[in-house]
Amino acid sequence: MSFLRSLSLNSVGQRVAGSRGANGDSQSKPPRYSAGGLFVKGARNQPWPRVWREVPLQKSYDVVIVGGGVHGLACAYYLATNHGITNVAVLDKAYLGSGGSGRNTAIVRSNYLTPEGVAFYDRSLTLYNTMSVDLNLNVMFSERGHMTLAHTDGALRTMRWRAEVNKLQDIDSSVIDPQEVKKLAPSLDVSDHARYPILGALYHPPGGTIRHDAVVWGYARGADHRGVEMHQKTEVLDILVEGGEGRDGKGAGGKVTGVRTNRGDISAPIVVNCTAGWATLISDMAGVKLPISTRPLQAAVTEPVKVFLPTVVVSGSLHVYVSQTDRGELVFGASVDPFNTYNIRGSLEFTEELAGHVLELMPGISRMRLLRQWSGLCDMTPDYSPVMGFTPVDGFLCDVGWGTYGFKAGPVSGEQMAETIATGQTAKLIEPFKLSRFATGELVGEKGAAAVGH
Amino acid sequence: MTANRLPAQPGEYIDRSKPISFTWNGEPIQGFEGDTIASALTANGVRVVARSMKYHRPRGYLTNDFWDPNSFVQVGDDPNVRSAHRLAEANMAVEAQNVWPSLERDIRAANGLVSRFLTAGFYYKTFIKPQRLWPAYAKVLSTFAPGGTVDLDTPHRYHDKRYAHPDVVVAGGGPAGMAAALAAADEGASVMLVEHGHQLGGHLLWGDVNDRMLADELRSRVESHDGIEVLLDSTVTGRYDDNWTAIVQRSHPIAVERLIKARAKMLVVAAGLIERPYVFAGNDKPGVMTSGAVRRFVNMYAARPGTRAVVFTSNDDGDAAAEDLARVGIELARVVDARTGGNIVAAKGGAKSVEGVELADGSTVDCDLLVTAVGWTAPTSLLNMSGDRPVYDELAARFFPSRDIDTVLTTGGMAGDGSHEELVAHATATGRLAAGRAAVTTHRLQAATARAAAVSGAEPAWPSDDRSALPRHPQRELFRSTTHGIVDYSEDVGSKDLVAAAKEGYDSVELLKRYTTATMGPSQGKLETVNTVAVLAEARGETIEEVGTTVWRPPYAPITLGALGGRVFEPVRVSSIQPWHEANGVTTILAGQWIRPEHYGDPAAEVRNTRENVGITDVTPLGKLDLQGPDVPKLLSQLYTNKWMKLGVGNVRYGIMCAEDGVVLDDGVTGRLGDEHYLMTTTSSGAGAIWEWAENWLQTEHPEWQVHVTPVTTGFTSINVAGPKSRELVSRLVDDVDLSPEAFAYMQVRTGTVAGVPNCFMWRIGFTGELSFELHVPSGHGLHVWESLLEAGADLGVKAFGLEAQRIMRLEKGHFIVGQDTDGLTKAPSTGMGALIKLDKDDFAGKPELEWALQDQSLPHVVAIQTTDPRIVPEEASQIVRAGTNEILGRITSSRMSPTLNRSICLGQVAPEVAAAGSELTVVLTTGERITARVMEHHAHFDPEGERLRG
Amino acid sequence: MLLVPCPNCGPRNASDLRYVGEAGPRPDPNTATEAEWRSYLYIEDNPAGLLRETWYCRAGCRRYFVAERDTTSNEFVNSPLPGNKIGGKA
Known part of the structure; x- marks a missing residue:
């Protein structure tokens, strides 16, 4: 755990110096989106710079996030913004936001059943309310009830x-x-x-709708500007684990050393599963079974x-x-x-x-x-709540099991996962969602009155 | 004859002996039967028919077919009507959509002045601050929303659905589709031939004399073939798992629009090709259209789309369009041939019409009609839906299927090009192959059904696909000229927008589509997907194959919600006593599928009467399972938490059922009627689920147990007779059972005759807490027994009571209701029924969890609660909090004013720390006010010892 | 609409049946540890590939049966499977 804290300290130093991405190239301050900017660029017939850079894939990172949807991108963004951890790669086997983030019906709300659910989703709604300004991209949050x-x-x-x-x-x-x-x-x-x-x-x-793709692009752009790397068409084929009880040294008691992708191996001490639809396929690679x-x-x-x-x-x-x-x-x-x-x-x-x-x-x-x-x-999942935080494999974390309600939780999940990674302790808001609850039978109370929730 | 109506054309579809008139934006329009709205408007000289979505540019017909993005009009209360497909009808009121104040003077066209700033996706970069104004901005933007107006008072007209099981469905009624249908039907297959347009013929309809001859010949053979059902103005709009095919039938004598669900053994896709527009500056000016558009106007409808034309051609269809124009006397100012290096650069003129065209050689030619023929798009939706990823062929400049799957075959233009003979030959081979494979599938289906009559013969071999491929004619790749123009007409997205977006990083097809909204409009990508991909490929310096294409999603053609919904069959259930309820002032309540009597005017009076005299209530929805066999006690022991092996004949026991996670699933009483005959009751909402639960254990875990389970919930009308005078009342109708307390004790069951009806079951149980007899009467006689009770008990003060009175009485007795006082997480020990959990049984559902739960001190408790102020009735779901805080400790689950005790009574779930009898609680009323309440010693608020029950 | 191969009724529209879930053995309730029992309750295999699963022919013969299906293509393979003792949690 001290390893992670030292990560944070180094990165703060980098942040002060002018953020450097993993490639070492300096990021000049990106142009702000605004009506004025629109006018100027239109008048001068100038193009806008890329919303996120296309950079070569490195051989190692401090954190590898599997899944380039709103959860993975928000996690990367908050790692960089709140904790100064920027040596991060977000990998997606297709293009950013191609999974649930690009397909949902974009409803956000916090009217959940349990106090822990309410607190969690409301934090997300709070982040959504100021997101356009925070990310400098209009995500068109429409509070329509x-x-x-x-x-x-x-x-x-x-x-x-x-x-x-x-x-x-x-x-x-x-x-x-x-x-x-x-x-x-x-x-x-x-x-x-x-x-x-x-x-x-x-x-x-306070509930309403949002332009879901814009949230993905906003987080990607924000993370990119702080040095995080986004790699599309990069598929994780295996998770490298040593010393576990299971087959091939995977599973409980093991430690993550990196990932194998279709573009080569990457070493990383922290790998985060932020996928939806493939969550169990990815977790199986680490030898972790899920209730999904x-x-x-x-x-x-x-x-x-x-x-x-x-x-x-x-x-x-x-x-x-x-x-x-x-x-x-x-x-x-x-x-x-x-x-x-x-x-x-x-x-x-x-x-x-x-x-x-x-x-x-x-x-x-x-x-x-x-x-x-x-x-x-x-x-x-059996209790209409996600699986977040640490797993029996050291260095392998999950932010999965989002059922039909994942998009609205993207911002708070990213924020809390980033805190969990940076501090090495499970963030308080996501405590109820730990994987071990299924072994102890402490299912989340949202199961108490499940309905079509969106 | 109107200004732009041509003299009679040899292949025309209008009937000049039947004139029709209708209005367009209030102005009169003259047409003929057979005209589409578009052809009639064009024949009347109308050029501008719409305004584009974002910039409100004037638009005219572009493709003059179902997919024409500029063709959407409002017809009466029907929005988004495709005017190039919809036939004109007398007295239609047709209006332009999305214009203000009028089509002619749409002020939102001012957007066009700032178009260089309003590039696709501009809204992501602006309206960011101040944030609180976003809703206002959004409201303004929403007034620019395209589309017509839906009248919310539209009556729900008749929509029907149909199931079909044809051997072969052929999607497309052009020459290939017709030939394939004929070949399949000739082999004995039953065929459904589905054609998008109003007549069979496809592209032959606007062709030359040879085309029309072939069309007539094939059509007459199809129409006279008994094995082919033809559906016109219909589209195969989706292909789903196992060839479950959705067909939308738009013209139907009764239904507005109808959905046909066809389980086709084989699907033949012969949907033809859709002509692609060309991208160049000014390509959306009225008067710019495709070669097919022109040929349809001129040949099918004798409508003149212009007076002086320039034709940009690269293939036979463009050449034929030029010939047709010349034939009807439209001046051909220039024919520009791409095959010899020609190109058009920009359409010139005002917003309302093209006036000239600038060519690649630098010259400008005046014209009011600019025709393009730059190639075709294969509508591969149905193939995508079948799991195929089509492949791009540079030579033919379009996508082809990569392979045909076993049960979906392609023919016609989508499979290749060729002469009439070649197309018909390929389609004929396709139809024959389809019929052959359908026959094998028929054999397989029959053999797969275990109890089918013996199928004769061995399964024939699956016919292999030996068709020779159709040739592919070369087509120059012409997507975009040297200038930028509109790519997606319905979304107002230009090639410039696409290039800028790609440069900004939205450079995969899916990202580009989402950022710019290209291909996401009403033409569903048919006209713009390939051009979008081509522009992106150009911007990235890649080939079209490398860039790929977006996935085509169903439906292929739009379908109304009415047709999809059809008639929703949601049966309601009523008991045999319902006629009496209705005649006696009942207020009903919906409980699942059941309509139940809630009360008859005064539930409190019903409670008092039942506790003082006698009441009867209709509890027919109570779940009832008849169990027979030597191993029934084993099943009961497995399902319930308590013991059942020694229940004597005539005795009844109460039990709780849990799921394997220990959560309470259901509860009820089960009685032993005979040696190997039991009757189980469940909650009314659990009736179906518990039957399946029992069957699951019997079939999958214990197939060796001999038990027959028969659901008899509706087989018996159930009447609960409750109150101090209930025995007196029942005894007046029952002779063959000794009802005295010594002979028939509490928690026992008897079989006998009630009011002359034999084989009734009588239980002494009591949800209400009163002496009561629950009668289960064969349903046909339910009403008779009910009325007999009322008649026989008139002097005893018998009155009916409803569900509400029953709920009050059960609450007075503290009986919990599964699903109301318990929830999806409540384990059995929380209910206070821990004594019913017999861990020394070998096995029962949920045993391990219940064992651990019994030791878990943190589980909530179901308790009886009374408020300090007896007049306050907290609403159910009111929260219980730790005093002085907002920390939740529980909630009120049931709450009523008790007429018996004249004070409010509740059940609730609370945390263990406040569950002890006497604990003080803080209840937050829904008004926000906080009151105090107390946990009671027993669940029952009234008669906790149950003396009245056991009388 | 998927066709599901019921052993008695033949291939039927999936809406005629109820999907029960992954088929697997039920642990001995008397010897299972908390981890084992809860694994049975909650942990899923969830493969992208062949899955053994239980179906219930609700609208037809009312029998439970086990089938094997490729979850990427929805194609049933060698189904229905013979035998009855299949466990599962309904």
């Missing part, structure tokens, strides 16, 4: 449970009645005629029409959620597919069930046309 509909008295009770827990932590959430629901989203059918009439909803004004089963989550989008839905609407009973982009497209999602698979070609029954349920909520939109469906892989 988030409504979770209840169609049964059991669901209403759960909504109230969440609202009460939220209120005790000063989070703005409340249970509203059908008339208030109608005022917030006039397109919803709140009458008795619905097959599953709306009895009320959990309303969370991988399922596709599908989403779909319609043609654009004039904006009529001002808020995010979720229905647990109907397994559906919907929001409308500023361009006017309706974005939909539902629950994960019913069986394990790595195949994300999508299914027809997803769009059929989705359409059927959405039309129960908003019968007036039957003429709108679906334009595109896609899916991504979700790593589902």
